[in-house]
Amino acid sequence: MNSDANPLLALAWTFGLMSLFAVGGASAAIPEMHRIAVDVQHWLTEKQFADVYAISQLSPGPNVLIVTLIGYSVAGIAGALVATLSMCVPTAMLAYYVSRLLKRSSDARWPALIQAALVPLSIGLMGASGFILARTSDRTVAAALVTAGAAVLASMTRLNPLWMLLAGGCLGFAGLIG
């Protein structure tokens, strides 16, 4: 586990910094995770990144756990823990202090303004996440159809998302996606 540049430090630095820029949550940070994990650090291949995303969606818990999986593939269990804590703790502390600050001041206008300004940014980031992941995974017409079908079903119905993930898995197992 001891390579020349300590992988744990690299993970802590990467995800600690990334969390501070993760406006709109973990899904919005996926393009940046992809850029760093695949293109810059070569921790994962394109295919592995898509797999890791799929596993994180299949597991219960917050979406941020994709960093646990990236951390694990870099440095085992220690990597998983370091990546998870680096991604969660700095911004959680920030939220903790800001919420205490806001409780003291009665100016409720600023949060609304900040939110209105940031909402388009975070939607744009999440859209980019979808695009980047789709470009990796949807290499066949059938694959693209599964994505489109899940998108339409999830937009129009209140079906539990788990069913769509399972359906995708079954279609994949049957060899229909290639």
Add this chain to the structure above:
Amino acid sequence: MPLDSSSAAAPAPDLPTSAPPGLIALFLAFAKMSLAGFGGVLVWARRGIVEQHRWMTADEFNETFALCHFLPGPNIVNLTFVFGSRFRGLAGAIAAFAGLVGPPVVIVTVLAALYQRYGEIDALRRILAGVSCAAIGLLIATVFRMMLPLIKRRDLVGLMILAVVFVAIGLLRLPLPAVLLVATPISFVITFVMRRTGAT
């Protein structure tokens, strides 16, 4: 940690809220919400905190979530932390956070180990490929649902900012910090000016 409950902005509660939870109750409640939450915990967090345990009113929950949404980082983690601290200070924050993240981290680590050992098996590769196609569809649906209010309001400025960020990150693959350092101030100024002039 003072429990300061007299915020001027706090709305009149529409539901009676129950007694503040202890550390173990916080841990267990968040572990349960987290393990129920496939593809996002927010829905379950809302259900648990507001409807089931009545630890917050719907308005208090929305306010807290809005705060955690505009701050960077994983929203639901921020929410958990802030929520826990409201009742039991830093210890409460840590208990709720441990409940939210602990059990799923164990599950996901086991899955990661299985993937590393068996990831090359053909059947598993095919299943994962199918799951990831569906998962991407779910993400696109979330984006669509979040865009709906902007479209309904005919918020052209917001949609334009959204499109620029999409192109910069998704197509040009520019680094996130650089894009945000430019886009955030611009979005702020535009939003502020638009609100000032009363145009929407």
